Each structure stands twice: as structure tokens, then as C-alpha cells.
Amino acid sequence: DTEVTQTPKHLVMGMTNKKSLKCEQHMGHRAMYWYKQKAKKPPELMFVYSYEKLSINESVPSRFSPECPNSSLLNLHLHALQPEDSALYLCASSQLPSGGINEQFFGPGTRLTVL
Amino acid sequence: GENVEQHPSTLSVQEGDSAVIKCTYSDSASNYFPWYKQELGKRPQLIIDIRSNVGEKKDQRIAVTLNKTAKHFSLHITETQPEDSAVYFCAAPNFNKFYFGSGTKLNVKP
Numbered sequence: 769d770t771e772v773t774q775t776p777k778h779l780v781m782g783m784t785n786k787k788s789l790k791c792e793q794h795m796g797h798r799a800m801y802w803y804k805q806k807a808k809k810p811p812e813l814m815f816v817y818s819y820e821k822l823s824i825n826e827s828v829p830s831r832f833s834p835e836c837p838n839s840s841l842l843n844l845h846l847h848a849l850q851p852e853d854s855a856l857y858l859c860a861s862s863q864l865p866s867g868g869i870n871e872q873f874f875g876p877g878t879r880l881t882v883l
Numbered sequence: 884g885e886n887v888e889q890h891p892s893t894l895s896v897q898e899g900d901s902a903v904i905k906c907t908y909s910d911s912a913s914n915y916f917p918w919y920k921q922e923l924g925k926r927p928q929l930i931i932d933i934r935s936n937v938g939e940k941k942d943q944r945i946a947v948t949l950n951k952t953a954k955h956f957s958l959h960i961t962e963t964q965p966e967d968s969a970v971y972f973c974a975a976p977n978f979n980k981f982y983f984g985s986g987t988k989l990n991v992k993p
Contacts, residue, residue, distance in 0.1 A: 813982070
């Protein structure tokens, strides 16, 4: 299996809702990432997990809460979001480097709309 | 963080022509330089990458060149086809942080 999967594909939520995005990979990758991508913009790094531990948080607001329950799964818990948080949320994974950074494999993304 | 600049922002070519997209980066410690293609509504997909120990890499119609001294790298697509139309992103990762360029929208006219 050489794919990263994400659910749901689309999500519409109100500002008071709590929801979660899910990401899964079975490539044995030990680094997993969350990105936010607005229309016509590049992916913007949010979080990095290495060996199931949070290693990078790019100053993301606390209304976004990541979780890595095991080496194959990555969640992003959403609470009290704002309309400007509407975007495509991409998950990615990669092997951890042994002498160099490795290719990232992206999931198809979750299109989030906050009303 | 890493500053990655990408040019041009849009590029329109006739089918069969070549296309060149350029990126510059600021962190001299960067040693891996991938290029991603993103079609509308789809995920970014790696099309080619290069490591700092080589100056050029080719894969059929696609090539990437790297000038570490000048801190820039370029994507070259020859014999362009309509299916090459997409947004292309460069990146200059450092310590697992991927910083992407702003993207180039390539339009290949049949």
C-alpha cells in the first residue's frame, strides 16, 4: 500500500462544532505532517510528528489539536474554528531521514468549510 | 524559516515547447530539493527531486538543475503536453520542515 488516505473528503462545520480529520498510511513511515492549503497558495506546514511525538508546531492556534495514536494514524481535532480556517487540509508522511530528507507522500486532503 | 522564492507565477506555452520554472532558497544547509505537481482539486505529487551532491537529474521529459553556490534550482519540462498543465511547487526542506515556493501555474496550449 503506497497511499496516504484521508477522511472525510469534505466537511462543513459551524463555529461551535467539534470535528476531527483522520489520516492513515501503511508504508511504515515514521514522520507524519499536517498542512493547510488555501486556494491558489502553497501548502503551509502546521504540525510534524516524528516517531509518534509532536516535533514541530508552526505556531498553530490551539483550536487545532493534533494527535498521533500510533505510527499509522494521524488526527486533527477541530474546535471553535473561524471562517478563515476554511481550506484544504493535507496530510503527508515520509520515512525519517537517515542522512537526508525523504520524499513526502500526500493524502488527497479534506476540504473544510467553516460557516 | 526557509525563504523560497519561485518564478514565474504563471507560464503559458504552446504544446511542444519547453517550460522552465526557477526557485531560489536562503538556507545554505538545505540539501534536498523536490518539485511537486498539483492538478486542480488533487493532491501534490512529487515529479522529480534532487539532492545537493548532484547538479542535474533527468527523468524523461523532466529535468532539475541545482546551483548550490547561487542557491537556486530549476525545473525544465521539454516537449510540453496539455496534460502538463497544472500548478508546480518547489520546496527546500530543512530538518523535516518543508517550505514551498509560491507556485507556478503552467498552461500548455494545444
